[in-house]
Amino acid sequence: MATSYMDFTSPHAQFTYDLSHNQFFKKDERNYINALSINExxxxxxxxxxDIFLSTSNVxxxxxxxxxxxxxxxxxxxAVVSIVNPFTKELLHFPIQPGQVANVPQGWWHYEIASVDNTHLIAIFDAPVPxxxxxxxxxxxxxASVLAHTYCLDEAKVKETLAPITNTVFIGPPNDCKQAQAQGKTAANPAYSNPAHPNQQYYGQHHRQNFYYPQYQQPVIGNGIGYWNQY
Structure with missing residues (x-):
């Protein structure tokens, strides 16, 4: 714990808080994030x-x-917690169920996908405000011109592809995702195809060890290649 200069005898010292009073982001009634920091x-x-709540296939x-x-x-x-190891250049997937954890080192690119409805995750940070x-x-x-030039891409296609992204997403896909709607791949549709879906089973390699997760059937390790202050 960091050195604290808090006067714990002060009448202003706070020792309890209801996270539902600080909703950081809400996509809908089943997909939202509550936050707690030193500000609260x-x-x-x-x-x-x-405090993260997700339905199937939400990210x-x-x-x-x-x-x-x-x-x-x-x-x-x-859920499946996926991280990019910047040292090995590997994309790693870690399925977690109740009572299990996955650790994301500071500054590593990562994301979480819900495998089933009513998924509840708690993300704990070693910073007063991450x-x-x-x-x-x-x-x-x-x-788009920089992306196109840097990676030798078609600038017009880059612009077209990224045009729908007008705000920070936080939890995707957005409610107005036309592509997902057209394909029937919404968060409520269990047929949504993604590597975290519980109907797709896979065997996992985790830190060079073999683990079997009965709800998956794809490798959890692959080649390839994480400013929240809105209070």
Whole structure:
């Protein structure tokens, strides 16, 4: 815990808080995030958390926390926490169920996908207010001409592809996602095809060890290649 200069005898010292009073983001009634930081509970010290609720196939968008590491704990439901290891250049997938955790080192690119409805995750950070940089912001704020030039892409196609991203997504896909609606791939549709879906089973390799997750049937490790302050 960081050194605290809090006067714990002060009548202003706070020792309890209701997270439902600080909703950080809401997509709909089943997909939302409540937040707790030192701004809400002044005795916290060097720790903070997000209370995350997701339905099937909803995604906490790819992002980084440049000032904090993140421990993701599954309270109920199931999810897959995916991270990019910048040293090995691998995309790693870690399925978690109630009582299980996945750790995301500080500054690592990562995202979480709900495998079932009524998934509840708690993300704990070693910072009083974790910063969040979302993939949606990087994509919408970087000029299409720069992306096209840097990666040898068709600028017109880049502009067309990224045009729908007008705000920070936080939980995707957005409610107005026309592509998902056209294909019937909504969060409420269990046929939505994604690597976290519980009807797709896979065997996992986790830190060079073999684990079997009965709800999956795809590798959880692959080649390939995480400013929240809106209070």
């Amino acid at each position: 509970l002044n005795t916290l010290g060097n720790v903070s958390m997000l 906490v968008e790819p992002h980084i926390h440049q000032n904090a590491s993140e421990l993701v704990y599954c309270v109920s439901g199931a 910063e969040f940089i979302g993939g949606s912001d990087l994509l919408r704020l970087t000029p």
